Amino acid sequence: MLSFILRRLGQSSVLVLIMSVLVFAGMYVVSDPVAVLAGDDFTEEDRQALARELGVDKPLITQYLVFLSNIAKGDFGVSFVYNRPVLDLILERLPATLEVAVLAISMGLILGIPMGIYSGLNREKKATKSISFLTTVGYSIPNFWQALLLILLCSVWLKILPASGRGDTTDLFGIPVSFLNWDGFSHMLLPAVNLAIYKICMQTRLSRSGTQEVMYQDYMTFARAKGISKMRRIRRHLLRNILLPIVTITGLELGGLIAFSTVTETVFSWPGIGKLLLDSIHHADRPVVVAYLIGITLMFVTINFVVDVLYALLDPRIRYK
Amino acid sequence: MSKQDPTRLEKIWKAFRGHPIAIAGLIGITFFLLVAFFAPLLAPQNPYDQTQLDILDGLLPPMSQLGTGQTSWLGTDALGRDILSAVMYGLRISLFVSFVAVIVGSGLGVFLGLLAAMKRGWVETVIMRSVDLKMSFPGILLALMLLAMFGTGVDKVIYALIIGAWASKARLVRSVALSEMKKEYIDAARLAGIGNLRIMLRFLLPNSISPVLVVLPMAISGAITAEATLSFLGVGVPITEPSLGLLIANGNDYLLSGKWWISIFPGLVLVAMVLCINVVADRIRDHANPYLRGKE
């Protein structure tokens, strides 16, 4: 196990390095910070001066090496646009994204798994057919359109939930969070539901198909023959066996929500990191984008690692050399 | 093949017999495919021909008359594009883009996932870490890079979606294939001297592909919506050749002002099409599953 961890650590460092090169090159290809930042009343000389100050007048390789040496010193750089340290920018926006992502994933699991197991066990019932139809409709509607429909329904017509922004926050260990007071929580609901709908549908389908397959495995028949009660069969045999794909997907989905809830955060003006990423890409704010994506890469590497370990625990046939 | 064996067509029919919803889905898909294929013949207007469009015809409600005297059954958008024609052409683009992207992307993903599970070692490492890399790389930045380097175009959107599609499939297939690899029949096949490629295609693939088939309809609808999202973010297909997704995104702006037809019609077609794909896919999956088939 230890050598496995060490090996993964080594791979991850290489991965992060490759990521930083890709993003550096990517942002260079996409945009020029001077072109975005310079006002219309900048003369050619003003533009050159701005490029010098941002450090983007040098060749790309030099810029990258400067960036690496700064990282080594623990300096992740300063945003071109906001002129503030990028870590500050990212960290102050992270809690907002985290709480919505966790809420959405929880909704997905809490509603999705029971519905999925129910559908898998009761294939011919009316409720199953309705669930199946609803999940299909659920993930057929583009996320951004769904968001607009939610705003139209809940904020404009029914006027029960606010359409945008974060609302009041409560400090929890010095971190502002929304879910601890009603105003904040009500602001969280629409974005979370918007993110959750797709997750609910997906979890339902995954656990349904898992259930269907597991139900006809010999050990289930055997367990039934042995007279083990239904609830116990579901808990001990079924759940354990369908958890494998669910764990993989949930891990990755949570990562995805944290990293790229860009559309939802944009439509609901939710001040999270997804919106920061989109804005930064559009404003040619390379330091933010690079630092952000390095952080995201680290996160995914960790999630994948945890998922792999869980695999080993859940499925004893997989062992690591 | 002996004479008693059912033909392929008979096999397919067997899968659908007695399942009216699945048959309806099949008919639906056929209908949408035909409409998409023959759009240039069926559509009252060529929405890509800029000389045929007139902003003076813009934002007409359904059943209005265009400047040319034609009736616009489903109304027009701000540019005077007939929604019915635009939906037909948009369907074409959306189907083409998503099918190509998902098939190529998933095929690639499945192959790499199986390869990773079979070869282990550095091959697995490279593949799985590339998956990590892709998962961390935002689609919008990728699409922007393609846009900045190669300009706008339907093909660039397909590339972006292919790159978006393969990774999750590779991960999924590998996880299942790893379990399969421990099973006795693989060892038996190896002992029988069957080659790696044959083991992969003949044994591993059929036994590991089920989770991918489950997510395939999702992948197709996902690709359609991903394309729509890219359009929503301004990096999708060219705006003069709108896909269903772009039509919905455009109509988005008019949702609050009561001009529902611009967004709703393309939206309904999109949902209907995905629904058809899904019921058919569900049927095929259930039928292909030997445990379930045994019950019928």
Next chain:
Amino acid sequence: MTVSKYTLVTMVGLMALGTAPIQADSLKMAYSSAPRSMDPYPFGGAPTASLKEHVYESLVNHDDSPLLAESWSWTAPLTLTVKLREGIKFHNGADFTARDVVYSSCRMMHRIDGKRNLLTSSMGPIKDVVAEGDHVVHFHMKAPYPLWTQKMKFLSILSASGATTPEGAIKYDDKGDCGITNYPKRDQFDAAKASIGTGPYKLVSFDKSGSAKLVRNDAYWGEKGAWEDITIRSISNAGARLAGLLAGDFDLIENPTTEDLDALNNNEQFSFTSVPSWRTIFLVLDVNKEGAPGVSADKPGNPLSDIRVRQAMSMAINRKAIVDRLFRGNATIANQLAPKYRKGAPELPELEFDPAKAKELLAEAGYPKGFELSLFAPSDRYANGSRVAQAVTQYLSRIGIKISLKTQPWSVFAKARKNREMGTFMYGWGHPQGPAQMISFALASRDKKLGLGSSNYSNYSNPVFDKAIKAWAVETDEKKSDAFVKDAMTQAMKDLPAIPLYYQHTIWAHRSDLEITGRQDERTHAAMVKKK
């Protein structure tokens, strides 16, 4: 149809009360993009300026009239002497004097962490700023800089009491050192500690997400603010912004989309105000004889270099249809590159719309079958921008030009523009600094000393035009300056290296019991909002 009892009660209640009256004297506004900081100098852009103008004032007002200045005159060709208004106090009670102007100039030039302020470019040609007594300031220039009388609006005036300043007069230098070591930092401005101006409102709090709270400055020297307190939030999504207005979260929002105006028209509780702004939207054509990127024809050379082709393109476009249909009348047809209602803009004839004649002109120029052209437009920059680009595509296609329309996000577009990769593109230019500033950048031949031609992506060069614009660049007399603008603009509209389309309007959607006067510089300020 049955109406539930509760609905009925509510309806009766509404009829009796009318809409709920606006709460006390609070105003809640939603901006369409976020102000970056309360430090007045590092950032340009309308949102930051909109917010900071509540707190800080400049010598000249947004409409070019004197504000903290009482008057000014060019006492020498290179010296502008400004007489300051007397009896004005800062939020902290300190008197406003010439020393504060020098201090503010220093702070503007000062580099924080090695980075200069984005607004510093407006101070470029200034050599020295000297206080004479308490209420006179002299600006000495390195080169003729008549635009300074308008650009002074970028120099927000801070109180010198915000820093430890040396005894006696502050000595200006263009590094901004001025013997001052402890300039307040951005954090202090954002924390409402250093945000000491003379404006009608005082900052209570500023949040990095672009929210701010302000209270009325009861000691304001001019007309007192109409609002006791103001809350500003930033919501970039137009749909969400409008939903916030309809849901009662805001009293006023910036930039609703044209499409949403219908919804507002049908709702008695809300209405909108549309005001012509200083932003002109136009097409830039690369007239380089050798060829232009994205332009190809079946004979050698660049079709866009032929004046007849450019005239044909201008004639092909139905500006009235664009304004009426795509903007519902909330835009104004352009007949020149500066807004015709901008002070100092010349009177010029309307541009013709005549597709038949356009076709003839194309044939005359040797392109009876048209030619191919890539038209670039930013997709996320201008209101209705993508749609206007498509409409232009329709019109140009009809006279036989084969247009390939390429819309791109602003970041990609801006880079391609800077690298001169686009032969034809759509662009918008605001004119806060008079009617000729844009053509001096975008159409003049390059002249480093006078700062001309830095953005000449048209590769346009015309001696008559250049002569007029060079004369304008050094002319401090308003009448003569206006005459030069007229000469230059007339020549430009004859040659059409850029084809004007329309002038944007700024639109505010608001509760119908509010009255909005609006501003032409796309800013949103509480002073333009009154209760009916």
